[in-house]
Amino acid sequence: MAPSLLSRALPSTSRALVRAPPRTVVHQRRHNSDLSAKLNAVAAKARVVKTLPDFSMANKVAVITGAARGLGYEFCRAFVQSGCTSLAIVDLKEDEAEHAGQELIKAACADSEMEPSDYRIVGIGCDVSSELSVQQAFRRVMDTYGRVDSVVASAGIVENYSAFDYPFDRIKRLYDINVHGAFFTAREAARNMIPQGGGSIVLVGSMSANIVNIPQPQTPYNAAKAAVKHMAASLAVEWAKKGVRVNTLSPGYMLTKLTRTILAHDQELKKTWESLTPMGRMGEPEDLAGAIVFLASDASRFMTGSEVRVDGGYCVI
Template sequence: MITGGARGLGNEFCRAFVRSGCTQLAILDLKEEEAKDAADELVATACLNSDLAPTDFNIIGLGCDVSSERSVQKAFAETMDAFGRVDSVVASAGIVENYSAFDYPFDRIKRLYDINVHGAFFTAREAARNMIPQGGGSIVLVSSMSANIINIPQPQTPYNASKAAVKHMAASLAVEWAKKGVRVNTLCPGYMLTKLTKTILSHDQELKKTWESLTPMGRMGEPEDLAGAIVFLSSDASRFMTGSEIRVDGGYCII
């Protein structure tokens, strides 16, 4: 299961799973129609230039507002009805906004925390509730390099704090559930060239140059650069890892 899977990094995670052999997947996003469209497109892409047929896949799209505990519970119930179990969950749904601290409207701050922090917690908790009876599973909370550093030049204090909360949440839950067979790890991306980021930077090339100059590798990441890390953390390849963080940031956090 992947939340926020209809677009952006969440959708790239879906593609990474399918490319690695996953044939059963639940894609969650705020708008059910977009989640279902993403599921259909993923199956069609997987069948191109291959011997696979659409009937080889069971990929579903579900509407889910991660800021609502009831919505998350409903999505998990539908997933369990469809598959009977859930082995790996990626909490990828999140938002970012840039306001100075003095100008940040409270309703926007609340919305950001409801999605980024509460949404990650609701997702992880429901995942564990379903994983523990089956013997365990893997949960990956998508944080950010912003959990470790302060981004410049854009002001985004609530976002940075929300991602730091997600990182520490994962570590805390990892300890709480370690002996129950549920692993909880964190993936922390750096600056990634998603479609949304490309659109924003097309109007601000100087910001793009600044971000690249601050990254030791001298470039922003491609969404595909996260594929190996997300599959590793979600699979048994990382079976002795819990409470860990993988940063994929081109070296941004080391200077």
């Protein structure tokens, strides 16, 4: 029977069933669209209101070294975005540290209910390779805030020389900043944290503590970062019962402003690093935000002597 005759032969209710699917599809699409819009609205509201309290940096006094630029500055941004309003930016040049603080406050107050007067962000000049300079910096922190809760030792340098050509004065400088500077920072942090009941210290290491980077030669840097990693583990055990936690954050290849400038003149090196990284790309500085807040906040309160690698999978192959 022809379709048209079949349609006329069916009762009216049957004809309604035949025509129903198109309307059902339209109705279902509309329902899905409405449901999706509702879920998006709920998710947006939940992101603002519902955040695990342990990740908050509110009411914590934080100190970050090497923080006027690079990864240190990104750590500062992450803390401020997580509610930190009391922050000491420590760097070699105090004017640059102060400028970084002003930029952070300006960004934090844009499109928010916060006002500049809500923040106590100070810039402190300090040469981390000098024990006396680090002691003076922490004295200023305590004079300003009266306590210190989270400290990140981020100051560091990297240079590429072959082992035979590496000048001794450059090796000594690298160790003074990367290793001794991390130790001085951690020690002064702990001295001030223990009387108040504890705190969190994060030493910024590198995936280079675990692997040998190629193709660039950087033996002293790799060894220095391995020292920092083991230093953190050793201090963690020494201070564990005193309430001071010490962990290591080890980034992989990160696209900081300095790195971008270097790689702009060496695209082949960039391709090499990306090809060796399972995720096929270099990290953005923001990729470290969650990890640094986790380590510095109460969210990691039962974690000490550990290393968190953020390297796109570089070290697992």
